[in-house]
Amino acid sequence: MASNGKNNGKAKANGQWVGKRFKRKEDPRLVRGISHYTDDIKLPRLVHCVFVRSPHAHARIASINTEAARSQPGVLTVITSADIEGLGMIPCAMQMPDLKIPAHPALAKGRVRYVGEPVAVVVAEDAYTARDAAEMVAVDYEPLPVVLDIEKALQKESALIYQDFGTNKAFTHAMKSGDIEAAYKKADRVVKVRLINQRVAPTAMEPRSVVAEYLPGENRLTIWASTQIPHLLRTQVAIMVGLPEPAVRVIAPEVGGGFGSKLNVYAEDGVVPWLSMKLARPVKWTETRRESLMVTIHGRDTINYLELALKKDGTILGLRAKVLADMGAYHQLLTPLIPQLTALMLPGCYKIPAFDCEIVGVFTNKMSTDAYRGAGRPEAAYDIERIMDCAARELNLDAAKFRSKNFPQPREFPFTTAAGLLYDSANYQQSLKRALQLAGYDKLRARQKAGWKQGKYYGVGVSTYVEICAIGPSAATPAGGWESATVRIEPTGKVTVLTGASPHGQGQETTFAQLVADQLGINPDDITIIHGDTLAVPYGIGTFGSRGTAVGGTAVYYAVEKLKIKIAALAAHLLGAKPADIVIAHGRVGVKGNAKKSMPWGEIILAAYTARSIPAGFEPGMEATHFFEPSNFTFPFGTHICAVEVDPETGEIKIEKYVAVDDCGNVINPMLVDGQVQGGIAQGLSQALYEEMVYNEDGQPITGSLMDYAVPKAAHIPEFILDRTVTPTPVNPMGVKGVGEAGTIASTPCMVNAVCDALSPLGITNIDMPLKPERVWRAIAAAQAAVPPPAATTAKSARTARRTA
Amino acid sequence: MKKNVRIVINGAEHRAEVEPRLLLVHFLREVAGLTGTHIGCETSLCGACTVLLDGMAVKSCTVLAVQADGRSITTIEGLAASENLHPIQEAFWEEHGLQCGYCTPGMILCAHDLLQQNASPSEQEIRDGIGGNLCRCTGYQHIVNAVKAASRKMNQRQRAAARAAD
Ligand code: FES
Numbered sequence: 001m002a003s004n005g006k007n008n009g010k011a012k013a014n015g016q017w018v019g020k021r022f023k024r025k026e027d028p029r030l031v032r033g034i035s036h037y038t039d040d041i042k043l044p045r046l047v048h049c050v051f052v053r054s055p056h057a058h059a060r061i062a063s064i065n066t067e068a069a070r071s072q073p074g075v076l077t078v079i080t081s082a083d084i085e086g087l088g089m090i091p092c093a094m095q096m097p098d099l100k101i102p103a104h105p106a107l108a109k110g111r112v113r114y115v116g117e118p119v120a121v122v123v124a125e126d127a128y129t130a131r132d133a134a135e136m137v138a139v140d141y142e143p144l145p146v147v148l149d150i151e152k153a154l155q156k157e158s159a160l161i162y163q164d165f166g167t168n169k170a171f172t173h174a175m176k177s178g179d180i181e182a183a184y185k186k187a188d189r190v191v192k193v194r195l196i197n198q199r200v201a202p203t204a205m206e207p208r209s210v211v212a213e214y215l216p217g218e219n220r221l222t223i224w225a226s227t228q229i230p231h232l233l234r235t236q237v238a239i240m241v242g243l244p245e246p247a248v249r250v251i252a253p254e255v256g257g258g259f260g261s262k263l264n265v266y267a268e269d270g271v272v273p274w275l276s277m278k279l280a281r282p283v284k285w286t287e288t289r290r291e292s293l294m295v296t297i298h299g300r301d302t303i304n305y306l307e308l309a310l311k312k313d314g315t316i317l318g319l320r321a322k323v324l325a326d327m328g329a330y331h332q333l334l335t336p337l338i339p340q341l342t343a344l345m346l347p348g349c350y351k352i353p354a355f356d357c358e359i360v361g362v363f364t365n366k367m368s369t370d371a372y373r374g375a376g377r378p379e380a381a382y383d384i385e386r387i388m389d390c391a392a393r394e395l396n397l398d399a400a401k402f403r404s405k406n407f408p409q410p411r412e413f414p415f416t417t418a419a420g421l422l423y424d425s426a427n428y429q430q431s432l433k434r435a436l437q438l439a440g441y442d443k444l445r446a447r448q449k450a451g452w453k454q455g456k457y458y459g460v461g462v463s464t465y466v467e468i469c470a471i472g473p474s475a476a477t478p479a480g481g482w483e484s485a486t487v488r489i490e491p492t493g494k495v496t497v498l499t500g501a502s503p504h505g506q507g508q509e510t511t512f513a514q515l516v517a518d519q520l521g522i523n524p525d526d527i528t529i530i531h532g533d534t535l536a537v538p539y540g541i542g543t544f545g546s547r548g549t550a551v552g553g554t555a556v557y558y559a560v561e562k563l564k565i566k567i568a569a570l571a572a573h574l575l576g577a578k579p580a581d582i583v584i585a586h587g588r589v590g591v592k593g594n595a596k597k598s599m600p601w602g603e604i605i606l607a608a609y610t611a612r613s614i615p616a617g618f619e620p621g622m623e624a625t626h627f628f629e630p631s632n633f634t635f636p637f638g639t640h641i642c643a644v645e646v647d648p649e650t651g652e653i654k655i656e657k658y659v660a661v662d663d664c665g666n667v668i669n670p671m672l673v674d675g676q677v678q679g680g681i682a683q684g685l686s687q688a689l690y691e692e693m694v695y696n697e698d699g700q701p702i703t704g705s706l707m708d709y710a711v712p713k714a715a716h717i718p719e720f721i722l723d724r725t726v727t728p729t730p731v732n733p734m735g736v737k738g739v740g741e742a743g744t745i746a747s748t749p750c751m752v753n754a755v756c757d758a759l760s761p762l763g764i765t766n767i768d769m770p771l772k773p774e775r776v777w778r779a780i781a782a783a784q785a786a787v788p789p790p791a792a793t794t795a796k797s798a799r800t801a802r803r804t805a
Numbered sequence: 806m807k808k809n810v811r812i813v814i815n816g817a818e819h820r821a822e823v824e825p826r827l828l829l830v831h832f833l834r835e836v837a838g839l840t841g842t843h844i845g846c847e848t849s850l851c852g853a854c855t856v857l858l859d860g861m862a863v864k865s866c867t868v869l870a871v872q873a874d875g876r877s878i879t880t881i882e883g884l885a886a887s888e889n890l891h892p893i894q895e896a897f898w899e900e901h902g903l904q905c906g907y908c909t910p911g912m913i914l915c916a917h918d919l920l921q922q923n924a925s926p927s928e929q930e931i932r933d934g935i936g937g938n939l940c941r942c943t944g945y946q947h948i949v950n951a952v953k954a955a956s957r958k959m960n961q962r963q964r965a966a967a968r969a970a971d
């Protein structure tokens with residue numbers, strides 16, 4: 001059982017509601033199945049569309065014949081790129097000096113560059129008819145050479161995806177600090193490893209869906225979309241379809257998971273509204289699962305060359321890294337940003353005096369990569385935590401002690417890292433200590449040693465991670481890093497909170513209500529959180545990068561503080577007291593030290609609206625808006641430990657124990673934090689063990705269904721032992737850091753470290769993910785062919801015969 | 806060639822003329838207007854579309870509407886009587902067994918089927934029992950906890966009912 005919410009830190013932000021396990025306000029409607037996701041939206045005269053997609057990874061389009069499809073009964077229209085000349089390009093929000101941004105039309109023009117690229121769209125009265133007609137669109141392709149391997153893509157003889165660019169390189173970016181050459185000269189040892197972070201598919205259970213309704217008389221376009229960023233989507237779609245922004249309204253109804261994949265502007269987001277404008281009818285498109293795996297952005301897909309320069313005693317002197325990142329064929333909204341986040345977080349939670357990192361973005365004939373839960377930070381954590389393990393082994397040091405030796409001390413915070421980030425607050429030692437205790441680390445190590453003598457492969461994986469959250473200060477983000485909130489106390493005393501955050505499972509309808517309830521001394525049931533409707537909510541940024549509570553919640557906090565000043569001014573006026581003496585608590589507004597002088601909550605709020613007796617200069621009503629601009633990111637951290645046994649006969653991995661000690665600062669609802677951590681760990685473990693988006697040599701995605709793409713089932717995921725330490729952040733007044741991605745970031749290296757640790761007597765230092773039994777078995781077989789089995793040897797002698805699988 | 810079907814859904818009869826290829830899940834969502842049954846794959850691999858067909862859990866994307874002719878379906882909207890929640894729904898709420906809620910209707914109906922067959926399943930039996938239903942958000946632990954809690958609730962209520970009958 002998870003040991004929930006044990007707070008070891010000093011500071012606690014507990015009130016009557018904050019810090020409590022409080023049942024979610026969203027759930028009654030969700031467990032009844034009576035609320036609406038985008039595909040549930042029904043409108044009179046609704047028509048359906050289906051995209052015709054390229055079966056080739058790279059080809060010239062010789063001709064498209066839509067006649068047969070067009071003549072089907074029930075088909076309204078069939079469009080190709082020639083019909084949408086006026087529709088804007090799919091946007092990329094990134095700007096960098098040498099970044100190559102290819103033109104990215106919503107429907108392929110002359111050429112297709114990945115399997116699944118949309119070529120035509122069929123619109124019909126019902127979805128079945130549209131699907132049938134889509135089969136009848138005849139496209140003549142002339143196949144071109146396919147570019148898939150990012151290392152080969154950079155070689156001179158490689159075919160080019162964009163002739164004009166003269167290269168498949170999308171960008172290079174360097175990051176340096178300290179004197180790396182000097183570090184190498186001083187080093188006793190330089191540990192090297194090449195790591196592949198495979199391509200994975202986010203696979204939210206709700207596929208993407210867009211419904212658009214254009215009313216020509218009113219010149220109003222309403223879009224329902226399964227998105228994490230309703231306002232940014234509205235801006236971009238308005239630009240694409242050429243409507244003034246006020247004419248466009250985006251609604252994100254219930255959203256069935258996103259994990260970064262719905263933090264984007266896709267071809268369909270532009271085409272469906274455009275069709276509605278042309279046809280003057282509402283249009284719906286809903287992705288099939290096959291499309292979801294093929295053309296919703298993918299995550300990760302990098303090759304990483306890492307070198308760690310060290311002294312014999314385990315002191316880190318320098319880190320050198322080269323990261324090659326697969327962009328896919330086009331940039332989606334943030335594609336080139338993701339590897340930048342990797343570079344920024346590569347130093348992890350360690351003191352690294354010299355850092356030299358180069359990242360290279362490469363075009364290939366595949367779907368674009370972009371933000372997938374963690375977005376660049378899981379890759380960084382994987383790199384640094386894997387090489388830390390390799391280094392510990394080479395130097396014959398304990399994996400935990402070696403890490404601890406290179407941690408900054410708690411008093412060194414705020415701490416400037418080798419990548420130039422300012423970490424806000426941390427106590428890495430404390431979280432490591434707690435995790436070692438919970439895991440029974442010493443016992444695990446003892447058993448491991450004993451096991452090796454009997455030919456048993458026990459392993460212990462450690463991962464001390466840090467992540468960058470609460471994204472983020474606007475100066476460091478492509479499209480603004482603030483968040484907005486409007487809080488209105490209605491005449492009845494009930495509270496409406498309008499937030500620019502756009503939760504899709506995170507539960508902010510609950511946590512924000514807890515927060516506001518404490519601030520105003522009222523019940524969370526009297527507070528309603530509205531999000532995801534651009535007509536109701538002030539311009540906002542959205543939910544991603546573990547920012548919902550740390551940035552969005554802080555905006556709510558400050559808006560409420562503004563109202564408290566207003567309430568105090570009015571109450572002082574009505575009660576004949578000084579504003580500074582007004583106390584707002586327990587459903588009443590009163591005067592400090594004078595129990596008789598107080599008013600019920602409802603009365604004072606109503607007085608603000610009736611406005612018959614208000615102080616001079618007091619604005620009637622009770623509404624405040626705050627746009628919160630954070631001064632920094634936050635940096636949650638923690639330690640995960642995993643114990644495994646590997647079966648050398650089958651390559652199967654048995655997870656025996658998984659301990660996670662996370663520190664996300666103060667906690668508003670421990671139950672929801674546990675949920676985020678558990679879901680995150682599951683996704684990270686699943687990348688380590690099961691998931692991989694595979695393209696064959698022709699560029700065909702061959703993991704195109706849930707039969708082939710291994711989303712884990714309940715029996716594939718172990719029970720986790722959870723605990724927390726609490727180190728509040730000084731970046732926001734609530735001291736919360738964010739927790740949406742922590743589990744995903746920590747768990748992947750933890751798992752792979754455990755397996756490599758188990759197999760270390762064989763001299764195996766690395767196996768690339770996913771660690772499927774076959775892959776593990778092959779590594780074992782190859783190692784055994786080179787080294788006698790462990791029963792006949794000692795771990796020490798095997799170490800001299802180390803090899804990489 | 807369209808066919809007439811008569812399907813009882815959550816106690817109410819629905820008659821329609823449908824194409825033989827129409828999937829039951831589309832009948833529920835498009836014809837009967839009950840959108841609590843979700844679609845996650847349409848290929849019987851995710852369980853989001855799980856409903857009860859004559860009391861047994863089926864994936865409604867692998868059943869044709871014509872196959873359900875004359876039979877009785879329970880969807881998530883019909884699981885609980887009136888305003889109350891079914892004990893499984895309560896347990897999912899109390900144990901935080903859902904985040905985005907997309908898998909939830911299918912998960913709850915699958916759990917219903919499991920608890921009909923095995924009133925007190927073990928942790929492993931629950932994990933195996935919901936093996937046909939995917940959840941991308943929760944990591945399953947809170948779902949497993951919710952099914953355990955539901956089993957306790959339902960057993961308790963049954964015992965109380967038995968006592969009352971004595
Ligand atoms: S939609 Fe039926 S199993 Fe996925």
Ligand code: FES
Nearest residue numbers: 904908940941942
């Ligand atoms: S709660 Fe989101 S898929 Fe299960």
